[in-house]
Amino acid sequence: MISTEEFKDMIVTRTGLVYVSLIALVVLSGILVPGSVTRYSIPVTLRRTGILGMVAIGQTFVLLAGGTKTGVGLDLSVGALVFNTLVIGSTLLILGFSGITVVVICLIAGVAWGSLNGFVSTKLKVPPMVTTWTVSLILMGVARLLGNARPAPDFMRNIARGRLALGIVDIPYSFIALIVVTGLGYFLLQRTAYGRRIYAKSDNISAARVAGIKTDQLTFSIYIISSVLAVIAAFFAWGNQASPTMAFTDIYTFPSLAGAIIGGTGFGTGRGGVIGAVGGAFIMRFMFSILARLGADIAQQSILQGAILLAIVTVYALKR
Amino acid sequence: MNIKSALSSPGVSKEVLIVWIVVIAAPFVGWLIDPGFASLSNFNAVVRYLVPLFIVSIAQAFAIMVMSIDLSVGAAMSFSSAILSYNLVGGYIGAPINILIIIGVGAVIGLANGIGIRKIGISPFAMTFGMLFVLEGITLTIRPYTGGEISEVLVAGWNFQPYSIPVLALITLAGFALVFWYFLDRTALGLHLLSVGENEEVSKRAGVDPDRMKILAHVIAGCLAMVAGLFMALRIEAGSPTLGERYLLLSIAAPVVGGTALSGGKTSSIGILGGAAVLALVSRILTFSPLPEPGRWIVRAIVIIIMLAFAGWFQR
Numbered sequence: 001m002i003s004t005e006e007f008k009d010m011i012v013t014r015t016g017l018v019y020v021s022l023i024a025l026v027v028l029s030g031i032l033v034p035g036s037v038t039r040y041s042i043p044v045t046l047r048r049t050g051i052l053g054m055v056a057i058g059q060t061f062v063l064l065a066g067g068t069k070t071g072v073g074l075d076l077s078v079g080a081l082v083f084n085t086l087v088i089g090s091t092l093l094i095l096g097f098s099g100i101t102v103v104v105i106c107l108i109a110g111v112a113w114g115s116l117n118g119f120v121s122t123k124l125k126v127p128p129m130v131t132t133w134t135v136s137l138i139l140m141g142v143a144r145l146l147g148n149a150r151p152a153p154d155f156m157r158n159i160a161r162g163r164l165a166l167g168i169v170d171i172p173y174s175f176i177a178l179i180v181v182t183g184l185g186y187f188l189l190q191r192t193a194y195g196r197r198i199y200a201k202s203d204n205i206s207a208a209r210v211a212g213i214k215t216d217q218l219t220f221s222i223y224i225i226s227s228v229l230a231v232i233a234a235f236f237a238w239g240n241q242a243s244p245t246m247a248f249t250d251i252y253t254f255p256s257l258a259g260a261i262i263g264g265t266g267f268g269t270g271r272g273g274v275i276g277a278v279g280g281a282f283i284m285r286f287m288f289s290i291l292a293r294l295g296a297d298i299a300q301q302s303i304l305q306g307a308i309l310l311a312i313v314t315v316y317a318l319k320r
Numbered sequence: 321m322n323i324k325s326a327l328s329s330p331g332v333s334k335e336v337l338i339v340w341i342v343v344i345a346a347p348f349v350g351w352l353i354d355p356g357f358a359s360l361s362n363f364n365a366v367v368r369y370l371v372p373l374f375i376v377s378i379a380q381a382f383a384i385m386v387m388s389i390d391l392s393v394g395a396a397m398s399f400s401s402a403i404l405s406y407n408l409v410g411g412y413i414g415a416p417i418n419i420l421i422i423i424g425v426g427a428v429i430g431l432a433n434g435i436g437i438r439k440i441g442i443s444p445f446a447m448t449f450g451m452l453f454v455l456e457g458i459t460l461t462i463r464p465y466t467g468g469e470i471s472e473v474l475v476a477g478w479n480f481q482p483y484s485i486p487v488l489a490l491i492t493l494a495g496f497a498l499v500f501w502y503f504l505d506r507t508a509l510g511l512h513l514l515s516v517g518e519n520e521e522v523s524k525r526a527g528v529d530p531d532r533m534k535i536l537a538h539v540i541a542g543c544l545a546m547v548a549g550l551f552m553a554l555r556i557e558a559g560s561p562t563l564g565e566r567y568l569l570l571s572i573a574a575p576v577v578g579g580t581a582l583s584g585g586k587t588s589s590i591g592i593l594g595g596a597a598v599l600a601l602v603s604r605i606l607t608f609s610p611l612p613e614p615g616r617w618i619v620r621a622i623v624i625i626i627m628l629a630f631a632g633w634f635q636r
Contacts, residue, residue, distance in 0.1 A: 070632060071582040072445065076569075120625055125632030127582050130624075133569045137621035144614035257449065267445050299460035306453030310436070313450065317441040 014264030014272070014316060018279035021312065025283060029290050036290050043163060043170045045282075045289050047240070050174030053281040054233040055082070055252045056259035057185050058226035060277040062128075063260050064202045066222045067268040071127030074267070075223065078230040079253035080136035080143075081113055085234035086244055087143040090150035099153030106231055113139065114227030118220035132223075136253075149244040152235070160239025174236045178278065181229065185274035198222070203270030255284045258305060262312050283308070335579030335634045339594035342627070346601040354608040360484045366604050367489045372397070372551040374493060374596040376567045377574035378500050379544035381592055383444070384575055386517045386537040387584030388437060391448040393545040393571050395455035396429055397564030400549025402459045405468025405559025415473040422546040429455070430542025434535030459561045468559040478554040492551070493593070501589035513537055518585030574599055577627045579634070598627060 030037035055078050066073020085106050092102045113135065120131040151157065163170035189195035201208040201215050209215050233252070238244065263280030265272025287308065291301050350357035376393050383390040400422045409417045429451065436447040477488050504510040515523040516533040524530055548567070553559060572582075578595030580587040602623050606616040 069583070074445070120629070124625065124629035126625060126628040127572070127576060130569060130573050130576065130628060134621040134624050134628075137617045141614040141616075141618035141621070144617075145612070254453075258453075261446050261449070267443050269443075297460075299457045299464070301457070302453045302460060303457030306450045306455075306457060309446070309453065310442075310450035313442045313446040314436070314440055 015276040015279065017312075017315065018263055018276050018283070022279050022283050022286070025286060029286075033290055033293060036293055039169045041289065041293075043172050045285055046175040047172035047236075048289075049278075049282045049285045050172060050176075050178040051233045051236045051240075052252065052255055052259060052285055053175075053178040053278045054181055054229045054236075055256040056263065056277040056281040057181060057274045058229035059256040059260040060263065060265045060272060060274055061185075061198070061222050062226045063257075063265045063267055064222075064270075064272060065198045065268070066121075066128055066219060066226070067202075067205065068121050068125070068128060068216075068219060069205070070121075070125050071129055072267040073121075073128045073219070073222070074257060075117070075132045075226045076129060076253055077113070077117060077132040077136040077139060078226065078256055079250035080139035081110065081227055081230040082234040082237055082252050083248045083250075084113075084139040084143045085110070085231050086238045086241075087146050087148055087246075089152070089234075089238060090148040090244070091146045093150050093153065094148055099155055102153065103156075103235065106234070107228060110227045110231035111224050114224035115220065117223040117227065121223070122216040122219050143248075144246070147246060149246050151241070151243060152238040156235055156239040158239075160236045177232070177236070181232070182274050182278050189273055199270050202268050205268075255288075255305075256281070258309050259284045262309060264316065266316075333579055333588070333591070333634075335631050336588060336591040336594060338630060338634070339578050339591060339598060339627075343594050343597045343601065346598065346605065350601070350605040350608060353605060357605065357608050362604070364481065364484050364486050366600055367486050367493065368555055369604070370596060370600045371489050371492050372548045372555065373567065373570055373574065373600055374593055375496055375551060376545055376548035376571040377592050377596045378496060378589075379541045379548060380571040381575045381580055381587045382513070382537045382541040382544065383448075384517075384572075384580055384582060385584055385587045386513055386534045387520075388444040388534060388538065389448065389572070389582075390433065390538065390541045390545070391445065391568065392429065392433065392451040392455055393541065393548070394564040394566065394568030395452045395459065396426060396542060396545035397549035397552050397567055398561055399429075399455045399459045399564075400426070400546040401553035401556075401564065402463035402468075402559040402561060404470050404550060404553045405463055407469050407471050410471065412473055415471050415477075418471050418474070419547075419550065422550060423543045426543035426546030427539050428542070429546075430539035431535065433542065434538035437538065438531045438534050456561075456565075463559045463561050466556070466558050466560040466563075470553050470557055470559075474550075474554060475557055478551075489551075497589050497593050500592075504587065504589060509536075514585055514587075570596075570599055573624055573628065577624075577631050579631060595627075599624070 026037060035041065058078060059075055062073045062075040066075065088109055089102050089106050092105055117132055117135055120126050121128045159173050162173040164173065164176060189198060197213050197218055200211065201213060201218055205215060259280035260277045262283055263272065263276030265277065287304065288301065291304065347357065356362065376397060379393050380390060403422055403425065404418055407414065407418065408421060433448055433451055436442045437444050480487055504514065512528045513533055516528060516530045520530045549564060552563060556563065574595035575587060575592050576582060577598055578591030580591060602620055606620055609616065611619065
């Protein structure tokens with residue numbers, strides 16, 4: 001059993017606070033909103049959390065160490081990249097490529113887009129926020145020029161919609177994929193020299209440079225990680241759509257940013273990590289599904305999203 | 321770097337000079353693409369587009385020069401247009417009252433941002449990002465779709481264009497440019513704001529209260545963003561819940577193109593005007609080009625990256 005002291009220590013960490021908030025949110029809505037926590041609704045939320053969580057993990061890497069001398073790091077191109085991947089994938093399918101080839105080419109494209117973000121930010125010294133926004137314009141432009149939206153290859157649809165039956169509740173494969181990605185991200189950040197370098201750079205970019213860390217290379221790699229994760233998320237998002245269209249609303253960029261911030265990652269402060277980001281993404285998705293169930297409109301969703309975000313960052317700020 | 325030294329002249333910084341060369345050259349490019357670009361009605365369109373962009377860029381510059389940022393300026397513009405679209409008090413007396421209302425609301429938004437950032441200690445990004453959602457939600461509640469009516473007096477003033485010359489728009493541009501220049505270069509307050517952005521510790525020892533200065537900068541940013549929303553509303557003669565979003569990243573790009581450092585302590589009125597004018601001209605020229613809409617986005621993005629890369633090159 002956990003003693004009270006240990007419990008206090010646990011929730012005193014940011015990650016602990018995220019998960020305590022999440023559990024409180026789930027329990028409260030389970031009691032107050034009938035039908036919000038059932039064995040049918042939970043897998044749906046988990047599936048969407050799986051997709052958003054992957055993007056939020058990429059965003060966490062960028063928030064940690066995607067900053068340059070010209071500004072803090074945040075990736076505004078992830079939402080456009082999700083859509084772009086769907087369109088490029090569809091175009092490749094029309095051209096007759098096999099499903100596996102499409103996956104490989106889209107991942108390579110992801111590396112290329114991430115490199116573009118990294119190149120413009122580090123070599124051309126454009127502030128990352130403006131860089132990733134302009135790259136998102138290019139991504140959207142390319143997608144609209146190609147203009148193809150087709151259903152995903154069969155295997156992708158099967159994986160994206162598949163579930164692992166666990167008796168009480170089914171776990172969607174997308175959530176399992178998120179757990180794997182989270183594990184890898186945690187390992188990378190906490191157990192490798194690369195992760196140490198990320199935190200060192202995040203904490204103090206000048207000191208990291210003096211210590212011999214190649215900060216530009218590091219920043220470059222950060223944007224590639226973020227873009228590749230967005231592409232993997234895009235595969236799941238694509239597989240979930242029965243009949244994709246060119247109508248696209250960006251439901252990833254801002255929620256992934258909010259998820260990462262709620263997850264306790266500060267902008268280049270050397271604090272935060274991937275486990276919190278998953279909790280943050282879960283809170284975002286769960287909140288959206290509850291509000292949809294309650295019949296809240298987009299306006300109320302927006303206000304509540306802002307209120308939750310401000311409440312949690314206020315707690316973080318006051319605890320410091 | 322010979323080009324760099326050749327371009328440096330006393331008074332005007334290199335970035336600003338380059339930007340203004342582009343501003344002067346851009347219309348010729350437009351004219352080459354389509355001779356119709358060199359018309360008074362086109363000049364009119366560019367100027368009227370430039371006004372809200374310039375003002376929101378100044379708003380952002382206030383946040384940037386104290387080493388902060390305001391991600392809520394775009395949402396504030398939409399909110400402003402939504403409030404104005406109800407034309408709360410009509411007639412001649414109503415026009416200034418409407419403007420005072422939005423400026424007051426802007427001050428409250430800016431104060432909330434400033435207190436959250438400086439007194440509670442929330443990061444500027446997180447604070448204003450949360451504010452963005454709150455404002456967006458309120459705006460969508462009061463004005464879910466584009467519509468409503470703006471004060472007829474203000475609209476009439478805005479549309480007073482003898483020989484297609486946008487009188488009010490030009491006066492507004494010149495007025496804001498002059499006042500902002502005077503504020504930065506000739507007032508103690510402007511100097512204090514810049515010094516806080518340059519080095520907080522040093523300015524504190526010189527007797528400037530950084531907390532007060534930063535909160536003040538956010539209040540001014542909030543007010544100016546709402547004023548930018550007024551001119552956006554006058555352009556479309558309605559309130560819009562979403563149009564302001566488009567200005568957020570332009571408001572950051574314009575000062576940076578014009579030589580403002582995101583690390584604070586350095587900005588100029590003429591540079592921001594040039595930066596905003598470049599962005600306005602680029603998107604206007606592209607509407608004259610035969611490219612399809614998505615192609616224009618791509619070209620515009622590439623041009624913006626090139627301009628920003630130039631700005632970054634000079635700041636090294």
